[in-house]
Amino acid sequence: MYCPTCGTPLPPSSACPSCGTPAGRGDLTLADSRLDRTVIAPRREGDGPTLTEPPAHPFVRPAAITLLAVVHGIAAAIWLLLAIGGALYLPAGEDAVTGAIVLMVLGGIGAAELACVVGLWRLRPHGRTLALGFAWVGLLGVPLGTLVSALVLYYLFRPGIKVLFSGLPPEALSAEDRAQAAAVSRHSMAVVVLVVALVAVCLVIVIGIVAAIAIPSLLRAKAAANEAMAIGSLRAVASGQALFAANCGGGSYAPSLSLLGVPPAGGAAAAFVAPDMAVDPVVKGGYTITLRAGPTAAGAPASCNGAAAGTLVETYFVTAVPTGVPGGRYFGTNQDGTIYERGSDMPVAQRGAPAGATPVR
Numbered sequence: 001m002y003c004p005t006c007g008t009p010l011p012p013s014s015a016c017p018s019c020g021t022p023a024g025r026g027d028l029t030l031a032d033s034r035l036d037r038t039v040i041a042p043r044r045e046g047d048g049p050t051l052t053e054p055p056a057h058p059f060v061r062p063a064a065i066t067l068l069a070v071v072h073g074i075a076a077a078i079w080l081l082l083a084i085g086g087a088l089y090l091p092a093g094e095d096a097v098t099g100a101i102v103l104m105v106l107g108g109i110g111a112a113e114l115a116c117v118v119g120l121w122r123l124r125p126h127g128r129t130l131a132l133g134f135a136w137v138g139l140l141g142v143p144l145g146t147l148v149s150a151l152v153l154y155y156l157f158r159p160g161i162k163v164l165f166s167g168l169p170p171e172a173l174s175a176e177d178r179a180q181a182a183a184v185s186r187h188s189m190a191v192v193v194l195v196v197a198l199v200a201v202c203l204v205i206v207i208g209i210v211a212a213i214a215i216p217s218l219l220r221a222k223a224a225a226n227e228a229m230a231i232g233s234l235r236a237v238a239s240g241q242a243l244f245a246a247n248c249g250g251g252s253y254a255p256s257l258s259l260l261g262v263p264p265a266g267g268a269a270a271a272f273v274a275p276d277m278a279v280d281p282v283v284k285g286g287y288t289i290t291l292r293a294g295p296t297a298a299g300a301p302a303s304c305n306g307a308a309a310g311t312l313v314e315t316y317f318v319t320a321v322p323t324g325v326p327g328g329r330y331f332g333t334n335q336d337g338t339i340y341e342r343g344s345d346m347p348v349a350q351r352g353a354p355a356g357a358t359p360v361r
Helices: 063-089 094-121 127-140 144-156 158-163 175-184 189-247
Strands: 282-283 285-293 316-322 330-334 340-342
Touching: 063 094, 063 127, 063 189, 094 127, 094 189, 127 144, 158 175, 189 282, 189 285, 189 316, 189 330
Parallel strands: none
Antiparallel strands: 282 285, 285 316, 316 330, 330 340
16 A cells, blocks of 8 residues: 555555555555656755745845946946047048047947946946946045045945955855845945945046046047148149149139039040039138139130130139138148148248248148
């Protein structure tokens, strides 16, 4: 005979020694008992928890850490917006490399801030590590930034905080470690507000320091890119005038940019400057490009692109004047083909170098 509950062999007229079921509740054999029921082994001392037992509760994120993550989230948004805004503001150009590097640094800081937010929110070790890194940088903000960062470092180095960000589950820690982790989760709201206020001041100081370094670099890169575009525009005009004089103007020059933008009759050849340059004056890359015609060439023939006889000129001077975002330098060129630069208004010189100007190197 076998116990109908647990399958243990039963002695005659006796209760089951394993589960205590009285004998005589049926004459099922072990094989028969398994036909319509599952034999469940009884729990014994030393067995692990059953599936119905609730798992150990995870650590509770302290309110100070939550708000610290929010503050770093705001900082991440600021850095990323600076990077995106700078990318939209900075034009392409050979001298924009410095600006691109600055934008990459801003984006990298924003990405690090975002990773810090995720780590703090999920109590991951990298969250505390990044928060410590930002706090160490904040020490440079003497004197207030140093004080605030020191307090933040003190908080993040507390034993309970280190336990929370250890990456270990609660059941793998000692009772003392669990007690320390629980203690840092029960701070008063006054402590939370103080920590957040200090961290916010620290972040403002750090952002101010980095912005003071980054913004001038962006402006310099913008000015350099504008200057490079202005020099390129003047070279394009000088090259177009040389082609015009040799192939279309009988040795004379066009009196305007718009005439250089007209192709020769018949459409067999292209215009002498690009369409975006065929305006008087033209604004391009933060500079205003203006062609100033010299005296009319005596006996000048009609040009191949429709200019009447006697309208072409002997000389010309093209200036590039910074507008909008300052480029810093003024540029000019004439039929000699040399690009000149000056720190202030460029005087017109139909021949030779303008007064106080030097060739661009």
